[in-house]
Every structure is written in C-alpha cells, then in structure tokens.
Amino acid sequence: MTFKQRSILPGFGLTLGFMLTYLSLIVLIPLSATFLKASSLSWPAFWHIVTSPRALASYRLTFGASFMAALINLLFGMLVAWVLVRYSFPAKKIFDSMVDLPFALPTAVAGIALTTIYSSHGWVGRYLDSIGIKAAYSPLGVVIALTFIGLPFVVRTVQPVLDDLDKEMEEAAASLGANRLQTFSRVILPSVLSAALTGFTMAFARAIGEYGSVVFISGNMPMKTEITPLLINAKLEQYDYAGATAIAVVMLVFSFIMLLSINLLQKWSSRHHQLASTPGAGEGQALNAPVYAET
Amino acid sequence: MNGLMAPSISLNPVGSAHVAAHPRVATGESRLVRWALISLALIFLVFFLFMPLTIVFTSALAQGMAAYFAAFREPDALSAIKLTLLAAGIAAPMNLIFGIAAAWAIAKFDFVGKSLLITLIDLPFSVSPVVSGLIYVLLFGLQGLLGPWLSAHNIKIIFALPGIVLATIFVTFPFVARELIPLVQAQGTEEEEAALTLGASGWQTFWRVTLPNIKWGLLYGVVLCNARAMGEFGAVSVVSGHIRGRTNTMPLHIEILYNEYQFQAAFAVASLLALLALVTLIAKTIVEWKAKQDGNERQAAEA
Numbered sequence: 001m002t003f004k005q006r007s008i009l010p011g012f013g014l015t016l017g018f019m020l021t022y023l024s025l026i027v028l029i030p031l032s033a034t035f036l037k038a039s040s041l042s043w044p045a046f047w048h049i050v051t052s053p054r055a056l057a058s059y060r061l062t063f064g065a066s067f068m069a070a071l072i073n074l075l076f077g078m079l080v081a082w083v084l085v086r087y088s089f090p091a092k093k094i095f096d097s098m099v100d101l102p103f104a105l106p107t108a109v110a111g112i113a114l115t116t117i118y119s120s121h122g123w124v125g126r127y128l129d130s131i132g133i134k135a136a137y138s139p140l141g142v143v144i145a146l147t148f149i150g151l152p153f154v155v156r157t158v159q160p161v162l163d164d165l166d167k168e169m170e171e172a173a174a175s176l177g178a179n180r181l182q183t184f185s186r187v188i189l190p191s192v193l194s195a196a197l198t199g200f201t202m203a204f205a206r207a208i209g210e211y212g213s214v215v216f217i218s219g220n221m222p223m224k225t226e227i228t229p230l231l232i233n234a235k236l237e238q239y240d241y242a243g244a245t246a247i248a249v250v251m252l253v254f255s256f257i258m259l260l261s262i263n264l265l266q267k268w269s270s271r272h273h274q275l276a277s278t279p280g281a282g283e284g285q286a287l288n289a290p291v292y293a294e295t
Numbered sequence: 296m297n298g299l300m301a302p303s304i305s306l307n308p309v310g311s312a313h314v315a316a317h318p319r320v321a322t323g324e325s326r327l328v329r330w331a332l333i334s335l336a337l338i339f340l341v342f343f344l345f346m347p348l349t350i351v352f353t354s355a356l357a358q359g360m361a362a363y364f365a366a367f368r369e370p371d372a373l374s375a376i377k378l379t380l381l382a383a384g385i386a387a388p389m390n391l392i393f394g395i396a397a398a399w400a401i402a403k404f405d406f407v408g409k410s411l412l413i414t415l416i417d418l419p420f421s422v423s424p425v426v427s428g429l430i431y432v433l434l435f436g437l438q439g440l441l442g443p444w445l446s447a448h449n450i451k452i453i454f455a456l457p458g459i460v461l462a463t464i465f466v467t468f469p470f471v472a473r474e475l476i477p478l479v480q481a482q483g484t485e486e487e488e489a490a491l492t493l494g495a496s497g498w499q500t501f502w503r504v505t506l507p508n509i510k511w512g513l514l515y516g517v518v519l520c521n522a523r524a525m526g527e528f529g530a531v532s533v534v535s536g537h538i539r540g541r542t543n544t545m546p547l548h549i550e551i552l553y554n555e556y557q558f559q560a561a562f563a564v565a566s567l568l569a570l571l572a573l574v575t576l577i578a579k580t581i582v583e584w585k586a587k588q589d590g591n592e593r594q595a596a597e598a
Contacts, residue, residue, distance in 0.1 A: 010497035106526025209423030211529035
C-alpha cells in the first residue's frame with residue numbers, strides 16, 4: 001500500500017506541504033500548547049476548577065439553553081425546509097436567501113439587535129413583560145440568541161434531501177391507503193431524519209461555543225445567566241490563566257466529541273441519502289454541501 | 296358484474312379527472328393545512344431574521360441622517376473601521392491561498408489520511424471563539440509559552456495587530472477550503488490531465504483550466520470569509536486588549552458604544568456590518584444561480 005495513488009497532475013507535494021505547514025502553525029500548535037499549559041495543573045487542581053459551583057452552573061445554562069435552541073431549530077427548521085421545498089408563496093426566494101443571515105451577520109450585531117427587541121421596552125419584550133415573562137437578561141434570552149445562531153443548520157441539511165425525495169414513494173404510500181399523516185410519519189420523516197439530526201447536532205455544537213450574541217442579551221450574572229465561554233473570559237480578565245485554561249480544555253474536549261459525532265452523522269446521512277435518491281441527484285448537491293457544512 | 300362496470304366506464308371522463316385530482320390530495324395537503332404551515336414558518340422567520348435586521352437600521356437612523364453619519368466621523372470609529380479592514384485584508388487572502396492549496400491536494404489526489412485532514416480543517420468551526428482567542432494568549436501572551444522570549448525581543452503579538460490577525464485567520468480558517476473542496480472534487484481530473492498531455496505546464500493548467508471552473512465558488516468563499524473576518528467578536532475580543540483607537544475592531548467598538556448607552560451610534564456602526572452581511576447573501580444567491588447556469592450549459596453541451 002502506497003501513501004499516494006499515482007497521478008500525472010503536478011503540485012501534490014507543494015500544496016500538501018503548504019497546507020500542513022499552515023494548518024500546524026495556525027491550528028495544531030496553538031491547540032496543543034493549550035493542552036500543554038493545562039497539563040501543568042495537577043489533576044486535583046484541574047478537577048477543583050472544572051467542578052466549581054460557578055463552572056457547573058455555567059455548564060448547565062450553556063448545555064440546557066443550547067439543547068433547547070437546537071430543539072426549536074429542529075422543529076422549525078424542518079417546517080421551514082418543508083415550506084420552502086413544497087409550497088410556493090410570494091417572496092419565497094427572499095425568505096430562502098435570508099435563512100443564511102445568521103451565518104453572515106456578525107454575532108455582536110445580532111446580540112445588540114436581539115437585546116433591543118426583547119428588553120422590557122423592546123418591540124417584543126414589552127408584550128412579554130406585560131404577561132410577566134422576562135426575555136432579555138434571563139436564560140430565555142440566551143435561548144433566543146442561540147436559536148438565531150443555529151437557525152440555518154437544520155433548514156440547510158434537510159432542504160436538499162426533501163428536494164430529492166421521490167414523489168413516487170409518497171404516491172405509492174397514498175395509493176396503498178395511507179393518509180397524509182401516515183405518509184408523512186412513515187415515509188417522509190424517516191428519509192429526512194438523518195439529515196435533520198445532523199443539522200440538530202451542528203446547531204447544538206455551534207450554540208455551545210457561541211459568545212458574541214449571548215453576552216449582550218444574557219445579563220452575565222454569575223451562577224444565573226453566565227455561559228461557559230463568558231466564564232473563561234471572566235477568568236482571563238482576572239489574569240486567572242490556569243482557571244481559564246482548565247475550563248477551555250473541557251470545552252475543547254466537548255468540541256472534539258461534537259465534531260466526531262457530526263462526521264459520523266454526515267456519513268450515515270449521505271449513505272442514507274444516496275440510497276434514497278435517484279442517481280445524478282448528488283451533482284446539484286456539490287454546491288450545497290459546503291453551505292451546510294459551514295460552521 | 297358487467298352491469299356494474301358499464302356505468303363506471305361511461306363515467307370515465309369524470310372518473311379520470313377524479314383520479315388526476317386524487318394524488319394531489321393524497322400527496323399534498325389541504326389548502327388550510329398548507330396555509331397554516333406557511334404562516335407558521337414565515338412568522339418564525341420574521342421574528343428571528345427580519346426583525347433583528349430591521350431594528351439595526353431603524354435604530355441606526357432613529358436620530359436622522361446627520362447623527363447616522365456623525366457616528367462614522369468619530370476618530371475611534373474610523374480607527375476601528377481601518378483596523379477591521381486591515382485584519383480582514385490580511386486574513387482573507389491568507390485563507391484563500393490555503394483554501395486553493397487544500398482543494399488541490401485533497402480533491403485532485405488520493406492519499407492516506409485524507410479524511411482526517413478534512414476533519415482537521417473543520418476543527419476551527421467547532422471551537423468556541425473565546426477558546427480560539429485564548430489559545431493564542433496561552434502561546435504568545437506574557438504568561439504564555441513563548442511570552443518571555445517575545446518580550447525579551449520586544450515583539451508584541453497579543454493586544455496588538457498580529458494577535459488580532461491570527462485570531463481572525465483561525466476563526467475563518469475553513470471557509471474557502473470547505474467551499475472549494477467539493478467543487479474541485481466534482482470537476483474531476485480529466486480536463487487537467489488533457490491540458491497536461493497537450494503540453495501545458497502545471498501553472499498554466501491551474502490558471503486556464505481549474506480556476507475558470509471554480510471561480511464562482513471561489514468568489515463566494517472569499518466573500519463569506521471576509522464577512523466573517525470583519526464581524527468576528529469573541530476571539531478578537533480576547534486577544535485585542537480593547538485599547539481604544541488602537542486595537543478596537545468594529546464589533547468591539549460596537550460593544551463599547553452599546554455598553555455606554557450610545558445606542559444610536561452602536562447601531563450605526565452595526566448597520567455597516569449588517570449591509571456587509573446582506574451583500575454576502577446576495578453574492579451567495581448570484582453564485583448559486585451562476586453555478587446552476589454553468590451546469591445547465593455543460594449538460595446542454597454534452598447532450
């Protein structure tokens with residue numbers, strides 16, 4: 001077995017060499033330096049920092065809010081993908097293009113915009129306030145910001161699968177006597193499930209690390225509305241490098257696990273997709289693929 | 296039996312119309328359900344996408360055009376805009392070169408460890424921006440691994456431009472590469488092989504054959520990379536040190552203005568970044584349309 005298959009194209013050594021150098025300098029060396037720095041902490045000291053009550057409270061909020069936001073995005077993302085693929089309505093193209101807004105809009109801009117909308121004098125916050133719901137500066141605000149951040153993922157993973165879905169399968173189900181709800185739950189849902197789960201996991205992973213949009217809307221109260229990335233930043237501002245590094249290592253390990261799960265899900269999803277779709281359907285996907293692989 | 300069949304045959308025109316209408320009901324939803332689903336989806340999108348975008352512009356213009364433009368004449372705002380353009384102006388071309396190299400090596404050749412390499416390119420996507428900034432502080436900061444050496448040689452990376460550029464490169468690292476790899480993969484290698492066999496050099500092949508094929512995806516990758524570079528907040532916030540007029544980028548300047556209750560000025564600067572986001576979305580729509588057109592042309596040429 002050789003390292004590389006023969007090819008007459010030139011430039012393999014040059015491009016691979018440049019890529020590996022750049023990757024090491026920008027990503028791999030700085031990341032390993034963080035683990036090196038963390039290894040200077042003793043295990044009990046590390047454990048003490050990452051299980052302190054303030055850290056635990058931040059994990060609970062970060063994971064809980066991210067899960068809620070990803071769940072909202074799973075349900076509404078499938079709905080939006082369905083509506084965009086199956087129905088026609090005015091300004092559909094504009095709505096479709098706008099779905100990518102959270103990828104392109106800087107998080108700080110999203111943060112101040114959402115805070116202004118959901119604070120007690122804002123467009124929506126004022127009505128929520130009058131029925132006793134505090135949106136901004138509460139865990140609910142964190143969920144709102146994270147829902148915005150993760151909105152494109154499920155839509156963009158499910159959309160191409162729905163697009164390629166064979167209508168004949170639905171017709172067959174219908175002619176065999178299934179009603180629309182049965183066709184949906186037994187034929188359509190299983191086909192998009194793996195793609196939807198991929199999108200859900202991507203939205204969840206993205207939400208866990210999110211910082212910019214949340215810091216404005218959360219209020220940043222330790223133990224109450226402080227997310228984990230913010231806790232790292234707070235420790236850094238107090239020059240507590242050991243504390244910041246320890247919690248960063250927890251987040252990094254979690255990121256690696258999420259990256260691995262997304263990879264496995266995508267493999268499962270593309271196998272699923274190839275089996276379900278007609279040959280040649282993959283071509284149109286080539287351009288879509290990076291869109292939902294983003295972030 | 297025959298007696299029963301006869302009327303059904305005579306009713307055939309009506310019957311076939313009924314059959315034609317039937318699948319639409321069976322594989323579609325009633326008008327009411329359809330209307331309800333569309334409304335629900337659009338309400339969701341209006342609340343989460345259109346409202347935030349609208350409030351940026353209405354708040355920015357709340358005190359009139361004069362106040363809007365005054366926000367950009369502030370020296371701090373101007374230096375933040377300059378620094379943002381500079382950082383993105385370095386980060387985007389660097390990641391462009393990386394993206395092209397990565398796409399060439401990964402999509403044109405088969406080698407061991409390829410999928411691991413793709414995963415490593417994706418890595419910066421899944422790291423929290425704050426952690427992305429922190430890793431450079433731990434490497435180059437005063438307390439960092441290289442800190443003592445750097446300060447002995449009077450080199451400043453953290454709380455200075457190099458740190459901001461590095462953090463920006465890290466955060467936008469995968470964008471061009473992720474955009475190009477599937478595109479180059481879809482093109483295959485036949486055209487390049489033909490060019491090489493006909494005597495073209497490697498560079499000629501790249502410039503005349505590969506590049507024209509991927510130009511639209513390349514353009515969108517750069518536009519997206521640039522938008523993300525200019526808008527990066529978390530990572531840059533950790534490494535910048537927030538020195539007014541010197542190490543504040545536009546998103547950091549927005550944060551300072553907002554925390555000082557200068558909402559109109561904060562939204563005015565934010566509106567520039569929101570416009571950039573809209574340009575990015577438009578670029579994406581155009582690129583997708585162009586790529587579809589190219590694909591159709593190719594199919595027509597083949598047929």
